[in-house]
Amino acid sequence: MTVWVFVVLMVIAELFEAAWQQADTLRGAIEKGRRYYHRSVFLFLMMHPGYWLTLFVSLYYDVLNWPIIAVLAFKTLDMFFKMDLIGRLDGRGSMTPEMEAMLATPIPRWYFLAGVMAYPWLIYAALSG
Numbered sequence: 001m002t003v004w005v006f007v008v009l010m011v012i013a014e015l016f017e018a019a020w021q022q023a024d025t026l027r028g029a030i031e032k033g034r035r036y037y038h039r040s041v042f043l044f045l046m047m048h049p050g051y052w053l054t055l056f057v058s059l060y061y062d063v064l065n066w067p068i069i070a071v072l073a074f075k076t077l078d079m080f081f082k083m084d085l086i087g088r089l090d091g092r093g094s095m096t097p098e099m100e101a102m103l104a105t106p107i108p109r110w111y112f113l114a115g116v117m118a119y120p121w122l123i124y125a126a127l128s129g
Contacts, residue, residue, distance in 0.1 A: 003127040006057050010120040013049040020047060026085075027103040030114075034086045044083070051075040052121055057123060067126035068093040071119050 023029040037044040041118050046052070054071045058064055085103070 003124060006053070007120045007124050010050060010053055010118060010123045013053050014116040014119055017048060017050055018116060022109075022112050023107065025104055025106055027089075029107070030082060030085045030089065030103065033082050034089065037083065037086050041083075045079065048075060048079055050115065051079065054119075054123065056098060057127065063126055065126050065129065067122040067129075068098065071122050071126075075119075 021032060023032060033044060033047070036047050051072070053066060056073065058068045058072070075116045084093070085099075087093055088099070
């Protein structure tokens, strides 16, 4: 497969992630993820196809360079952060006033498209270098 096929697949995966996470506040985005998480943690993880595509690309091309590591690290931290916030919203942890303020902060629409702007280019850099 060519590099561009994986870049286009990554754009599609990131657009899917941006679409289901779209919300006015961080709390809204976490609540959307919370619905999937409560159905099954595996469903929640599968709702991040860019992560799985990056793992596949890394194994398929046998490449583990800084762009691949960066994408995997950012996406892993993103999923763990969301799971931690879901747990705190469910009462399994304390919610500080600062965290409550963070959850209530409005999020600009372009924020959810940051992955679409960054990750495909990192995949391209990983495979073309």
